[in-house]
Amino acid sequence: MTAALAVRPQEETRVAIAGLGAIGVGLCKALHDGIAGFRLTAVSARDLDAARERLAYLGPSVAFVPIAELEGLADIVIECAPAALLPEIVGPFVKAGKTAFVLSCAALLGNSELVDLAEAHGGRIIVPSGAILGLDAVNAAAQGKIESVRMVTRKPVTGLKGAPFLVEQNITIDEITEPLRIFKGTARQAAVGFPANLNVAVALSLAGIGPDRTELEIWADPSLKRNVHNIQVKADSAEFEMTIENIPSDNPKTGRITALSVISALKKMKAPLRIGG
Numbered sequence: 001m002t003a004a005l006a007v008r009p010q011e012e013t014r015v016a017i018a019g020l021g022a023i024g025v026g027l028c029k030a031l032h033d034g035i036a037g038f039r040l041t042a043v044s045a046r047d048l049d050a051a052r053e054r055l056a057y058l059g060p061s062v063a064f065v066p067i068a069e070l071e072g073l074a075d076i077v078i079e080c081a082p083a084a085l086l087p088e089i090v091g092p093f094v095k096a097g098k099t100a101f102v103l104s105c106a107a108l109l110g111n112s113e114l115v116d117l118a119e120a121h122g123g124r125i126i127v128p129s130g131a132i133l134g135l136d137a138v139n140a141a142a143q144g145k146i147e148s149v150r151m152v153t154r155k156p157v158t159g160l161k162g163a164p165f166l167v168e169q170n171i172t173i174d175e176i177t178e179p180l181r182i183f184k185g186t187a188r189q190a191a192v193g194f195p196a197n198l199n200v201a202v203a204l205s206l207a208g209i210g211p212d213r214t215e216l217e218i219w220a221d222p223s224l225k226r227n228v229h230n231i232q233v234k235a236d237s238a239e240f241e242m243t244i245e246n247i248p249s250d251n252p253k254t255g256r257i258t259a260l261s262v263i264s265a266l267k268k269m270k271a272p273l274r275i276g277g
């Protein structure tokens, strides 16, 4: 079985990484260590000199460049930067008929022209499973009829602090001693109110019944050390419930599994045997 999973020799795909934070640094390391069929050629960071120093081990074959220069140096880009940068990272790649992996997927809702651009130019946008589970099952169920998708997210206070919704609604969570429900609404509303905290809800909605029908509750829970997402789906093909407890990465808002999901998605692109979505 192991032999059957081996990657067939084919041309190497050049990879660019936009954003060298919790996700981007993990991906650099994985690509440097080797993912068969892929080669890291370019990275972008806010402070390029600091990044060059921090990631000196990548050596001279990896270019440290501004976002605008990535497309000329790579076949695919992995967007793992602040959400506001999504169009300038993804736009040039899909316009050139190339592939963009998007982690800041909540920002896709406000930038749907990127999907049109990909369609017009033969590009592709791939949203990896990121910090959530079961997108394959939800997407399969969506080929039939889904009645409802409900998600309850519980996060430690550090995973929610600074979210625009909290600021606008004047909700202070620093001092809470009991779990507090801070939001109830749709995935689309959460994307606006929690743009850096609820990409998972948007990914779920895009896999299933869309951002306006996917219902979400967000709880701040001072007793938690992990981001916990529970999803309940009712469909004419199946009813299922799933829970994931994400162990934080260097960024308390981001689960460790997020970067791993990108590595898995890259491997699936080339594997002769592909399991799941």
Ligand SMILES: NC(=O)C1=CN([C@@H]2O[C@H](COP(=O)(O)OP(=O)(O)OC[C@H]3O[C@@H](n4cnc5c(N)ncnc54)[C@H](OP(=O)(O)O)[C@@H]3O)[C@@H](O)[C@H]2O)C=CC1
Residues within 6 Å of the ligand: 018, 019, 020, 021, 022, 023, 024, 044, 045, 046, 047, 067, 079, 080, 081, 082, 083, 085, 102, 103, 104, 105, 129, 130, 131, 132, 195, 196, 197, 199, 200, 203, 251, 253, 254, 255, 258
């Ligand atoms: N889909 C999913 O399941 C998940 C998605 N995410 C999303 O993925 C994205 C990345 O997450 P994460 O790695 O944790 O975030 P981090 O904040 O750790 O990293 C983002 C990086 O982007 C850098 N950056 C800022 N400005 C620029 C610029 N102009 N050009 C290039 N890089 C820049 C930042 O640099 P500096 O620090 O110097 O400002 C930082 O290093 C976020 O939008 C997050 O919300 C996160 C978790 C799960």
Ligand SMILES: O=C([O-])CC(=O)C(=O)O
Residues within 6 Å of the ligand: 131, 196, 197, 198, 199, 200, 201, 227, 228, 246, 253, 254, 255, 256, 258
């Ligand atoms: O939704 C996100 O962007 C991140 C998240 O909840 C997690 O890592 O569990």
